[in-house]
Amino acid sequence: MKDNLITLLAEMEEYAIAHNVPILNRESGQLLQAVTAGATPKSVLEIGTAIGYSTLLLAANIAPGGKITTLEQDENRIVVARQFLAQAGVLDHIEIIAGNAGEVVSGLTDRFDLVFIDAAKGQYLDYLYKVMDKLSPGAIIIADNVLFRGWVLDNQATPRRFRTIVKRLQAYLDFVTNDARFDTVVHQTGDGMAVSRYQGEANK
Numbered sequence: 165m166k167d168n169l170i171t172l173l174a175e176m177e178e179y180a181i182a183h184n185v186p187i188l189n190r191e192s193g194q195l196l197q198a199v200t201a202g203a204t205p206k207s208v209l210e211i212g213t214a215i216g217y218s219t220l221l222l223a224a225n226i227a228p229g230g231k232i233t234t235l236e237q238d239e240n241r242i243v244v245a246r247q248f249l250a251q252a253g254v255l256d257h258i259e260i261i262a263g264n265a266g267e268v269v270s271g272l273t274d275r276f277d278l279v280f281i282d283a284a285k286g287q288y289l290d291y292l293y294k295v296m297d298k299l300s301p302g303a304i305i306i307a308d309n310v311l312f313r314g315w316v317l318d319n320q321a322t323p324r325r326f327r328t329i330v331k332r333l334q335a336y337l338d339f340v341t342n343d344a345r346f347d348t349v350v351h352q353t354g355d356g357m358a359v360s361r362y363q364g365e366a367n368k
């Protein structure tokens with residue numbers, strides 16, 4: 165990674181801590197980069213921009229001339245994301261769409277080679293259902309936080325207020341691990357990251 169990119173990412177990490185913005189940790193960021201670099205996608209959808217930290221990691225690894233569409237509902241975070249992404253010189257390749265991702269995804273008309281899901285944890289399966297008819301064959305879907313503090317694999321200790329989220333994350337993992345259209349590996353990295361390859365409708 166180039167020195168100026170490393171410096172900017174460190175600046176974003178500091179901003180995130182100072183302003184209490186949840187972003188990928190370094191280990192998960194490395195996995196995101198490695199998977200993206202391996203896929204060299206031309207068209208990427210990110211659900212959950214925050215301040216653009218993961219957007220920048222994606223941008224550094226897409227195919228030349230590629231585009232990222234990223235969705236975020238928090239207007240203040242979008243302003244900050246735009247500043248950081250402009251500073252990195254990648255804003256021309258990125259479309260940030262403001263709004264509730266669950267509603268925005270259905271209206272998208274692009275086809276995506278890679279989708280990174282990192283927004284409302286209880287909505288992952290809904291996002292996936294809505295994006296499925298927009299996936300290229302062989303598309304990669306990466307979902308962060310799928311093990312949610314370990315409670316998704318062992319839900320005995322889940323506090324009551326998180327039980328619905330945990331159930332919904334379990335439903336997401338059940339779907340991508342059991343549906344023949346997806347090949348999925350769940351990594352323990354960070355809070356758990358699921359990497360699925362969409363095999364196309366022929367495998368239904």
Ligand SMILES: C[S@@+](CC[C@H](N)C(=O)[O-])C[C@H]1O[C@@H](n2cnc3c(N)ncnc32)[C@H](O)[C@@H]1O
Binds near residue numbers: 186238264
């Ligand atoms: C974990 S943060 C994203 C972090 C970012 N992917 C990164 O690693 O740099 C989740 C973001 O999703 C946004 N979000 C949550 N629910 C959303 C929704 N329904 N629609 C759009 N954005 C949403 C939050 O405002 C938050 O900024």
